[in-house]
Amino acid sequence: MACSWLLVVAGFVIGCSSGPTAGFSTGPGDPRVVGTWRLAERGFFQDSVYTIRxxxxxxxxxxxxxxxRRYGTTNPQTLTFEHDGKLTTEGSEVxxxxPINNYRVDPDALRPDSDTLRLNLFISTNGANVRFQxxxxxxxDSLLIIPPCNACYIKFVRSQ
Structure with missing residues (x-):
């Protein structure tokens, strides 16, 4: 009986140590975005709370x-899109x-008359890969990411 409990516990520990996201891959990266991109500009809404008397x-x-907000070349904030579909960041502004480990660019535009593409981003969390676009x-040499908020954007320039 003790031996069977030991096997159950050992199986549980082994099962937890090798997560299903370890081998996750989105495939090759898109050549249009592969490389390191430096943050140049962001447009966003900001709340301001103040008191008047x-x-x-x-x-x-x-x-x-x-x-x-515009960003200079000192203390660069970067996104790096790798050839194998991996994404890495550097800097506090990005x-x-x-938490995003992988990316994939859909080959089709959002609309037929548009040059706007879909960027699929994958977060590995709790043993699952969660996608958002x-x-x-x-x-x-410029890359514009358009988050789902109205009029927000993040502009990057290709890093040399």
Missing amino acids: IDTVNYNRDTTFYVI SYYR QALRVRQ
């Missing part, structure tokens, strides 16, 4: 405004993409 009463104001435009 009218007479003796304080009022909280909550506003949203659009921000365009930390959103840090963002729009992508590649033009010569």
Whole structure:
């Protein structure tokens, strides 16, 4: 009886140590995006909460405004799309993409009359690979990722 429990526990430990995501691959990377890209510009909405005082009463104001932030070449923030479909990041401004291990670019455009592609990003979490999509435009030495928020974008330039 003790031997069978030992086998069950050993099987459980071995099963947990080799996760199903270890051999996950999206296939070869897309040659249009393969390489290292440096963050150049981001457009996004930012909330601002502040207090104004009218007479003796304080009022909280909550506003949203659009921000365009540009990034220089010092302290580069980069995404690297590998030939084998792997994605790596460097820098705090691209930390959103840090948990993403793999990518795949769909060969078809989002719309027939568009140059916007689908970027599939894969997060390995809890033994599963979770896919989500963002729009992508590649033009010569610039790459534009368009997250699902309205009017947001992340612009990269090819790193030398």
